[in-house]
Amino acid sequence: MKLSKRERALLWTVFLMALWLMFYRFYMEPILIQLDGCEEEIREIQSRMERISSRKSGEQEALSPEEAGQGQLFYRNLTAGDMDRILRELAVASQIELLSFETGETSPMGTAGFYQTPVKLEFRCAGLNQWSDLAERIGSRGLGLQVKEVSLWEEETKDGAAGGRKGTMTVMFCHENE
Missing domain, CATH: 3.30.70.60 (Ribosomal protein S6/Translation elongation factor EF1B)
Structure with a gap:
């Protein structure tokens, strides 16, 4: 069975899309999830630093x-x-x-x-x-x-x-x- 040029182009397009999807799913998505976690940690550390720098000396800092x-x-x-x-x-x-x-x-x-x-x-x-x-x-x-x-x-x-x-x-x- 011989495929026409149009069918081969569509098949290559589907193949490349599947390859891109696998790359995103198994490589990019875990990195993005880890990046979100790091951003949360950074925000938490910044808020702690702001609380510490804004408190007066000798004042007790009550954490939650x-x-x-x-x-x-x-x-x-x-x-x-x-x-x-x-x-x-x-x-x-x-x-x-x-x-x-x-x-x-x-x-x-x-x-x-x-x-x-x-x-x-x-x-x-x-x-x-x-x-x-x-x-x-x-x-x-x-x-x-x-x-x-x-x-x-x-x-x-x-x-x-x-x-x-x-x-x-x-x-x-x-x-x-x-």
Whole structure:
């Protein structure tokens, strides 16, 4: 079967269109999708930079909970005094009595410009629910706090009967200021 010139031209046109479509579908489309993602990231970084440059020195920058959930600190420039106050408020809300509050030595984190300070809490509580409630409250605040270690034991009264529980909790406080 012999094809006419017109049929051959149409067949070549269909072949070239199919070739172009495959090129676009398997090469260009993934690149364009990746480019859209990069543009979104650039817009997000620019908006963060504008917020940071427009804030006054010493002012706390409150990030949204969504941003805090992505590894960002909810308050970027809290001081150790602020952490003390916040941890005491969380302990009161969890019905825990803080016996001591000791701040450790600040050290640099793996991320440039960020530091971590361990805070060791010694506490007394009535039962297991209170200390787990405190740990949950610390984790859900998004404050750059992370519970690292918990030790818990039963407290004995003077007559040898079981009392409440005593324990220690080490919390890492992540911040920008050294």
